Amino acid sequence: MNGTTTAAVAAGGDGDGAAAAPPRGARAAGPPPKLKSVAWNSMERNGLDDDELEVPGTPRTPRTSTTPGHERCTFHHDLELDHRPPVREAMLPDMAAAYGQLLAALGENPQRPGLLKTPERAAKAMLFFTKGYDQSLEEVLNDAIFDEEHDEMVVVKDIEMFSMCEHHLVPFYGKVSIGYLPRNKILGLSKLARIVEIYSRRLQVQERLTKQIAVAVTKAVQPAGVAVVVEGVHMCMVMRGVQKVNSKTVTSAMLGVFRDDPKTREEFLNLVHSK
Numbered sequence: 001m002n003g004t005t006t007a008a009v010a011a012g013g014d015g016d017g018a019a020a021a022p023p024r025g026a027r028a029a030g031p032p033p034k035l036k037s038v039a040w041n042s043m044e045r046n047g048l049d050d051d052e053l054e055v056p057g058t059p060r061t062p063r064t065s066t067t068p069g070h071e072r073c074t075f076h077h078d079l080e081l082d083h084r085p086p087v088r089e090a091m092l093p094d095m096a097a098a099y100g101q102l103l104a105a106l107g108e109n110p111q112r113p114g115l116l117k118t119p120e121r122a123a124k125a126m127l128f129f130t131k132g133y134d135q136s137l138e139e140v141l142n143d144a145i146f147d148e149e150h151d152e153m154v155v156v157k158d159i160e161m162f163s164m165c166e167h168h169l170v171p172f173y174g175k176v177s178i179g180y181l182p183r184n185k186i187l188g189l190s191k192l193a194r195i196v197e198i199y200s201r202r203l204q205v206q207e208r209l210t211k212q213i214a215v216a217v218t219k220a221v222q223p224a225g226v227a228v229v230v231e232g233v234h235m236c237m238v239m240r241g242v243q244k245v246n247s248k249t250v251t252s253a254m255l256g257v258f259r260d261d262p263k264t265r266e267e268f269l270n271l272v273h274s275k
């Protein structure tokens with residue numbers, strides 16, 4: 001049995017799971033570096049090493065609470081508690097200029113009053129939608145891993161998820177359910193939701209998102225197994241294209257005992273589907 005499955009009305013996609021790289025910090029001259037493609041079954045080949053699923057060259061900045069200069073962040077939002085001012089602000093001027101060009105290409109007048117601040121607003125919004133690029137698993141976990149003699153299943157379900165389809169740059173959103181079977185190490189519950197944020201706030205495909213979450217939980221607590229189910233609504237299938245308003249895409253990743261033992265998998269799925 002394969003560790004990841006998709007039950008979906010959606011089809012297609014790139015198939016190789018290669019991560020598209022966004023511009024990082026100040027833009028370098030010349031064409032962007034060519035990215036290595038990623039084999040979808042890298043976990044089978046390399047144990048649980050998911051480094052190939054990371055976006056190369058991602059800068060790492062400290063947690064906001066310890067970041068000096070936070071008050072000078074011009075894209076601050078009260079709800080955005082973990083934004084990264086130093087690195088990401090450098091990207092704003094180029095992004096805003098690009099949005100200005102897009103408005104002009106649409107035949108709009110970027111100088112009309114209603115649009116004057118739109119390029120900057122749109123750039124800030126896009127930075128927020130992709131803030132996961134500036135987060136690392138280590139920072140987000142913040143050592144909230146506890147020794148506990150607990151070997152029963154832990155499930156956190158219906159975690160809201162908002163992401164960006166890497167094919168059309170429109171949102172997909174939905175919910176994520178995560179289960180793991182601890183081996184005397186448990187994870188702070190909120191950290192499961194934070195792991196979802198790291199990987200959903202990027203340009204994504206749902207299958208890769210699902211797998212990255214499962215691998216991250218495995219790395220965090222080395223459990224006997226991890227199960228992740230993601231249910232997503234893809235606006236690229238709703239607002240455009242096939243325009244299937246009610247379609248949902250369900251993807252799963254089952255690792256360890258969840259993959260090998262049907263009863264454990266069934267227990268997880270029952271918990272996920274219970275009201």
Ligand SMILES: Nc1nc2c(ncn2[C@@H]2O[C@H](COP(=O)(O)OP(=O)(O)OP(=O)(O)O)[C@@H](O)[C@H]2O)c(=O)[nH]1
Binds near residue numbers: 011167242
């Ligand atoms: N597997 C997968 N496919 C996705 C995801 N998000 C978007 N897609 C698909 O990516 C595909 C891109 O297909 P293309 O034919 O290149 O682009 P398109 O002409 O815009 O396709 P349509 O959406 O069918 O109009 C579409 O089938 C999308 O539904 C995702 O998360 N996973």
